[in-house]
Amino acid sequence: MKAAVLPIVHAPAVVDRGLQLDAALAERWLINFLRDEMIVRRGIRNAIVGVSGGVDSAVVTYLCAKALGPENVYGVRMPYSTSSDESFRHGGLVIGNTRVHDIVVNISDAVDGYLHYEPDASQTRRGNVMARQRMIVLFDQSAKYDGLPVGTGNKSERLLGYFTWHADDSPPINPIGDLFKTQVWQLARHLGVPKEIVDKPATADLIRGQTDEEDLGITYARSDRILALMLMGYGEEDMIARGFSPADVALVMRKVNATHWKRHLPTTAVVSTTAINEFYLRPVDY
């Protein structure tokens, strides 16, 4: 007698949902966020966005234009003498497509004015001075236009510590800070950010020819998957069992673990029972 044949159904052993994003929902969510945090909570209608020509600031500009109306958004391009022409041109493309205000502030004189006294400053120090100078400009422009600087840092670079402390992370609100870089790319395509901006290699453009992935030593496609698993609570062995190389896993975890301090406010010596944010606890919108 023949044995009855039963259908065998195979399901994937592991489903990675950490990076999945419904871009339409994310757009709606982040527009609500901008309106609530700016207009409802703070009574501010104008946004000041540093437009670098990269995908992060492009996405934030598109979102701000949709949330607040382009007439209430100021796109600020801040080239330095060594910045690439392509970045400047791509920034202009974003500003043109979204019809936000176009402001250009060249930071070369301000940066060089300080570095004149520090001729031996390393490339890293020079890059940090540029990043912090850009924040000086954005905050000053926010006073000029009665607006709020809006952050453009993504979750990947925040986790990897790939940003200048008290510079890129300074704006009081950030719509994309909980989106991994690969999710920002996905959202950018959904929002209609030009392909040439989405598809080009990500760069901080602080040094000529620099790219994020070369600096980090790993692609965002790989590091984001590792980061997502790590945040879900999986350990090194789990990730290696999923096919990631031990070197990649170690690299990502080392970067995260070495930069927790960058994701916090300055450490204050607690000497009382009323120390701010230790004992005296009030939420940011209280």
Next chain:
Amino acid sequence: MKSRPKKRKALRRAPTRQTKAGRGGARTLGIIPRPSGDGSRRGSAQRQTVNLALVQFAPSKGRVDLNFERIEQVFAALRHDKEGFPSVVVFPEASLSGYFVEGGIAEVALKAGNVLKRLSNAAHRACGPNHASFDVIVGFYEDDGGKLYNSALYATLGERPVIRHVHRKLFLPTYGVFDEERFVSRGRTIEAFDSQHGRVAILICEDACHSVAVTIAALRGAQILYIPSASPGRGLEDAEPANVRMWRDIMRVAAAEHGIFIAYAGLVGFEGGKGFTGASRLMGPFGDLRIEAPFDGAAIVRTTISLQDVNIARAALPALGDLESNLAEITAMFEKEALSRPSRTKSTISK
């Protein structure tokens, strides 16, 4: 060892207590048989309808006066609604202050009596001094002699305003973005009580994520469970936030299992980057979604329910009755375990 006979007695006495409750609203702790099992509840009471309004809005953070004004505006809007004024108006968790208040809770917390007085004043101003009575449920931070709770009050507003019940949240989340137990104390009881509009119970947000809490409310005879909530949205993988889907699933299963109406009212708006998902909804006792608001934006959703559906649902799927049949054994099982724990400790110590 003394506590054991007492507990058993409470279980046996429960049907008597239910009869008392049916007559006039005693607040009991006993287990109440489902209404359909009690002949005294048959007839017009079973066919009673309740017109509900579930309100979702974003309170102004820490501004209690302003939030009472918002409640007054809701009453005024409902007064002019074509459907007429509802029997019961449900507001979300922490409606008078916003949810994330941290150490500011002591500054925004109110005594329940004070909330009643101010709700009553709001109703008078919005609906006129001689308005018909209606019931209201409001989530707020409660100050009870310096002890702070995350509470929800059930009151009847009208000629003689009265508090029917104050539920204090039992399950205080302390994971992820939550840190409630750092700032407020735990409630201790889950009660059902009689209102003008059926026998009801209240659970606040995470309370209702524990199926045992809904079970207790149903065992105590609740026909309608009210859930004021504040659920921060997270998980944008699919077309709606994951927590909206989770709440709908929780409510559908709980409502169908116990044959109970579940009315949920959620905060909306962003607080410090965390966006609450309203999706205020009414789930019928067959696990049937009757109405649901969008997850974002202020809204009032309204619907009318018939309490008779509770009886019909419980007859069609007698899971609650079956649970009651087995409850004595289940309870005894837990009691036995509980009693054995201290004795083990004792014997360890004596050695």
